[in-house]
Amino acid sequence: MHSMDSSSFNYATPRKRGNLIQAKVEASEITPHQVSIPFDAGGITPTCCNCAYDYDGWCKHIIATLLTCSRQLERIEERPTLEHLLNRPLAIF
Ligand SMILES: [Zn+2]
Secondary structure, eight states, X not given: OOOOOGGGOEEOOOEEETTEEEEEXXXXXXXXXXXXXXXXXXXXXXXXXXXXXXXXXXXXXHHHHHHXXXXXXXXXXXXXXXXXXXXXXXXXX
């Protein structure tokens, strides 16, 4: 069994953009892993990470991101979606 010791990770702040949570997970590897977690009203949907994890289920970076999000939901930075930006009235002075 895998031991999921999330304390060995350093987290960048997960960012929420529309229906997507994006986070960089820094572990012992040199390159941070970029995790993308799309979700909708029904919950999270299949998730991707750029690591080489090829077992069934979610890799430890995804799990670490989900743990961070569930602990720090209020801290997830809201980012406007592109549609929101495009729909915003232009301020002309
Ligand atoms: Zn991963």
